Amino acid sequence: MKTEIETIPGETPGIAYELIVHHLSGSDPAAPRVYIQSALHADERPxxxxxxxxxxxxxxxxxxxxxLGSLTLVPHANPIGAAQHLFSNHMGRFSGATRVNFNRDFPVPGKDGVRHLDNASSATFAERRLKSRLLELADGCPIVLDLHCDDEGVQYLYVPEILWPEMSDLAACLDAEAALLWDKGSDRAFEEAAFEQMRASAADGDLSGHCVTTVELRGQIDVDAQTGLKDAEGIYRFLQARGVVAGDAAAPDLRGGFVGKPIRHVDMIEAPAGGTILFHAKPGDRVEAGQLIAEIVVNPGFKDGCVEVRAPQGGFVLTRRARRFIRMGDNLFKIIGDEALVAGYEGALED
Structure with missing residues (x-):
């Protein structure tokens, strides 16, 4: 393995960031090339x-x-966000310089099919140059994995609908519980930008064998030796099944009860009031329409001091909020509903 340390100059004198990139060389030029990154949202550690x-x-x-196949690995994909702390709290989701989500606004090909990237000396914010460099590192790789996590949640994947069910082998190897399938985006997340470049570069539009996804590795606090090793073994098994690593491993079947639906089925349940959350449902639960899933304590100790939150339809609880204090209008749950929403989501579910 060859390790390179790239420097990303900051916006002011004396400030710079290091991007650590590992390269592993495969012996078969015909085998798939792979790019894997983690911690693009720098406060997500799984x-x-x-x-x-x-x-x-x-x-x-x-x-x-x-x-057999060559790999590029970037374990800390966001050294800029990793450095952002305020009063002992890590703030790794949004850029302190631009207020833009670190996983939004990546460069994508324009109507002319040309993608314009910033280089190391471009007169723009460091985060823009970082985003361009990450895309460059992923270029030419038919397998691109972006490792993230949610607040509290099951393990699930975001998958371009055109690559499903071929990509179900990754979900099976990871023992994931769900997949959200999207057919168009609006936020230009890393996954979307990498996929658009793949599609623009694919010979005759053939995307067979391609895999690009955001892998949501459960929740923020699900960081321990057992789950880390289990997920690493799952990805390794997937790489064997795809011919990147020699071996006899084949992808298993999807787990029983797996939920794979278009993103239009996601119900984002917002808090109807601000206060302390008392949950009555957890990620992985099956809920029915009208079922009590949470209470929000507004006026503690009083008969009418709680506001009830009920499931709008039957479905699968994908995620819930990690912190137990919430503002009115904040996201409380993601539920994959049995029925698609009339005004369903197409791009990002959250800021």
Missing amino acids: GVAVMHYLIPMLEHAEAEGRL
């Missing part, structure tokens, strides 16, 4: 734990000559 266990597995395969 992916880093996965990389901690996955990298030695891949190094071992490379040393033994079992690595």
Whole structure:
């Protein structure tokens, strides 16, 4: 494995960031190339734990000559966000310089099919140059995994609808519980931008064998040795099944009860009042229409001091808020409903 440390100059003198990039060389030029990154939202750590266990597995395969496809790995994809702390709180989701989500506004090909990237010396914010560089590193790789997590949630994937069900092998190898399928985007997240470049570069539009996804590795606090190792083994098994690593492993079947539906089925349940959350449903639960899923304590101790929140339709609880204090209008749950919403989502579900 070859490790490179790239420098991203900051916006003012004396400020710079280091981007650590690992390259592993495969022995078969025809085997798929792979790009994996984690911690693009710098306060999301499950992916880093996965990389901690996955990298030695891949190094071992490379040393033994079992690595067929080449890989590029970026364990800390956002050194800018990693440095953002305010009063001991880490703020790694939005850029402090531009207030833009670190996983939004990536460059995509225009109507002319040309994508314009910023280079290291471009006179623009460091986050813009970082985003361009991450896309460059992923270019030419038919397999692109962006490791994220939610507040509290099951493990699930965002998948371009055109690549489903072919990409169900990744969901099965990870033992994921759900997948959200999208057919158009509006936020230009990394996954969307990488996929648009794939589609623009694909010979005759053939996307067979391609895999690009945001992997949501459960919730913010699901960072431990057991789950990190389990997910690393799942990705390794997937790489074997796709012919990146030599081996006999084949993708298993999807887990029982797996939920894979278009993103238009997602009900974003917003808090009708501000206060303290008392949950009555958790990620992975099946709920029915009208079922009590949460109460919000507005006036503690009084008969009418709680505001009830009920499921708008039957469905699968995908995620819920991690913090137990909420403002009116904040997102409380994501539920994959049995029925698609009339005005369903197409791009980002959250800011």
